[in-house]
Amino acid sequence: MSDAPSAGALTSAATDSSKGSLRILQLYPREMNIYGDYGNVLVLRQRLAWRGYGAEILEYDIGDTFPDDVDLIIGGGGQDSGQLVIQDDLQAIAPTLRAHADDGTPMLVICGMYQLFGTVFRTHGGTDIPGIGVLDLETRGGSDRLIGNVVATSEEFGEIHGYENHSGQTFLGDGVLPLGTVVKGVGNNAEDSSEGARSRNVVGSYLHGSLLPKNPAIADFLLRTAAERRFGSFDDTGLDDSLAELARKQAGARPR
Numbered sequence: 001m002s003d004a005p006s007a008g009a010l011t012s013a014a015t016d017s018s019k020g021s022l023r024i025l026q027l028y029p030r031e032m033n034i035y036g037d038y039g040n041v042l043v044l045r046q047r048l049a050w051r052g053y054g055a056e057i058l059e060y061d062i063g064d065t066f067p068d069d070v071d072l073i074i075g076g077g078g079q080d081s082g083q084l085v086i087q088d089d090l091q092a093i094a095p096t097l098r099a100h101a102d103d104g105t106p107m108l109v110i111c112g113m114y115q116l117f118g119t120v121f122r123t124h125g126g127t128d129i130p131g132i133g134v135l136d137l138e139t140r141g142g143s144d145r146l147i148g149n150v151v152a153t154s155e156e157f158g159e160i161h162g163y164e165n166h167s168g169q170t171f172l173g174d175g176v177l178p179l180g181t182v183v184k185g186v187g188n189n190a191e192d193s194s195e196g197a198r199s200r201n202v203v204g205s206y207l208h209g210s211l212l213p214k215n216p217a218i219a220d221f222l223l224r225t226a227a228e229r230r231f232g233s234f235d236d237t238g239l240d241d242s243l244a245e246l247a248r249k250q251a252g253a254r255p256r
């Protein structure tokens with residue numbers, strides 16, 4: 001169960017939202033929200049609040065109507081069983097998600113949802129869970145779970161810190177770039193040192209933690225992109241990220 005707000009709830013941590021509000025949609029928070037992934041939404045909301053923007057946190061669950069005017073779409077990790085539960089509903093909203101991606105809506109999808117944004121996840125049990133083809137990649141389940149701390153490097157976002165726990169190994173097609181190159185841990189698969197995927201304004205990653213508290217550069221990319229699309233500009237006043245910096249140092253020093 002998630003402790004997230006119910007569908008359509010307006011959660012405003014911002015006392016001052018005079019610069020406007022962004023609508024952030026969390027996909028399937030019941031089934032696809034493990035290892036603290038909901039923290040990504042909380043980080044986005046808080047960084048908006050610090051800069052005088054509001055955030056409307058929406059949730060999409062099985063059978064819901066997909067909301068209008070969504071500025072940012074977030075998806076978390078899930079067990080294979082959770083991925084099986086949502087698979088039919090996800091196919092039903094696939095055209096909407098693909099249209100959002102093509103239109104430039106910023107998105108962050110982690111692990112289980114990252115896999116399902118590809119073309120297919122063949123589980124270790126031999127079941128094919130079809131993806132929605134937003135990202136050109138496919139995933140094959142293996143007998144080993146890949147678990148531990150990860151550090152990846154990326155030109156766009158610098159060092160990326162997180163924690164992986166997956167059996168699926170993901171292989172990128174020509175239509176996407178990796179999010180980063182792994183220097184500690186495994187990332188997408190045990191063969192090519194790539195981690196995550198980038199295409200249009202979509203970021204896919206295996207990294208939990210949750211990801212955004214320790215990676216404010218990725219959070220601000222998502223917020224800047226969403227705000228510029230909605231308001232034409234973004235006041236990206238620098239924030240005091242010294243605690244995030246400490247967390248990054250600590251995470252980087254941890255054993256695999």
Ligand SMILES: NC(=O)CC[C@H](N)C(=O)O
Nearest residue numbers: 077078080111112167168
């Ligand atoms: N952490 C996750 O989201 C796991 C995704 C998928 N069930 C796997 O094991 O590969």
